[in-house]
Amino acid sequence: MLMRGLRIILPIALFLGLIRFWEWSVVYLEIPPFILPPPSAILAVFATDGASLLGSAWTTLGTTLAAFTLATVSGTALAALFASSRIAEAALSPYAVILQVTPIIAIAPLIIVWVGLDNAWLTVLILAWIAAFFPVLASATAGLKAVDPNLRDLFRLYRADFRQTFIRLMVPSSLPYLLAGIKTAGGLALVGAVVAEFAAASGNTDGLAWRILEAGNRLQIAKMFAALLLLALMGVVLYAILSFVEWLLLHRWHGDRRHA
């Protein structure tokens, strides 16, 4: 219990201390605000530019969630296809890997050409989806392969058909793997969305990346920090929510699966 309290209190205390130190050193060392603005100036940005920043954050969040959902659904579906058909796996998995190892920033120009400049949001969505898709596919595939062979035999012995085996055995056994992949995918969808906004959408969407570029060009460093803060916040909240979902689904039997 004490340890638990410390785990919450310590990071917060450290955070507050660092902020104090930051504020103090900027003032004391006379660092110009276009190099490093003090925390108070960053907070002040939310008073002046809050609406536009939150609007942009909303756009980026929307893209992130859409890409994340697409990645989760398509990654799981493809993994299920791989599990049911070796031929499909042999034929398709190299393409999944190619998609994964090619940096999305390098694919961006191609997607822009295909989708058209008018549909910048679609370009961003596609790129963020590509970024988030692979961990779902990889973890779901690994999970489906990690099914206890004895349990598999048991299902065969009782003449379970593919549907029964899939729903009663493969889905539950692979769930811990899948959820770990989905957690990674949440973060990657956000990274992918921002990178894609940088790469593809200058001036065409109003995501947070655009706010950061814009602020950079005008040397509004405090605003840049404010945008970064929002991004970090979004990432952390997303991760926390996904971790909670994972806990909800697994805490009863997690951690001791091997002994069962």
Added chain:
Amino acid sequence: MSSGLRLDRLAKTFPNGTAALGELSADIEAGAFVSLLGPSGCGKSTVLRLIAGLEEPTRGRVGWPQTRGSLGFIFQEPTLMAWATATNNIALPLELAGMAKSEARERARVALEKVGLAGFADALPRELSGGMRMRVSIARALVADPDVLLMDEPFAALDEFTRGKLNDDLLRLWAERRFTGIFVTHSVFEAVYLSQRILILSGRPGRLVADIENPAPYPREPGYRTSAAFNATARDILDALEDVSTC
């Protein structure tokens, strides 16, 4: 209900070239309790998997009276679904066969009582001890009232005390149901205590080297373990094993 079966020059060579099982022939009567004993790697598990149809024989066949009898299989590990309660684990064979959930779970509860776990209907496998998990596994194998029960060193991982108790439970259930029991073990003493008949396999590829009857009557009480009759049968087996090379 129970069903006899005939192993007819059964042989298995795996695709990688391992000759696991030579030619094994044996008639196993309906309702018999037979143990398979032999050195590690001589194909005992393979025999059970062949009988269960989980593996195809390279040569020979498993003969059934008319149709394949219904089977139960107890693996060396409890092999439970970690995400399902004891009741739901036991109900699995019934539900896979299409029985309605409520009825399947009701029967599972009865089976759970039979193995002495009445209070653990809603426990998850991780909340049970090793011996209790094995009991759940036994209940699952028996819930569908199989004609033939295949057991692959089910108690090997348990302590002596739990093992002894489960041996007695198993004999009691066998006396009630009269399934045909085929029991693989490394333990001479377990084989003697449980079985009417002990088949001894040689080192790889497994072949039948001895077929020993154990005439001691049932029910066998724990006292049987220290009787002269027990020792005599154990001696026969140990003599037969002496001639068997290890793998």
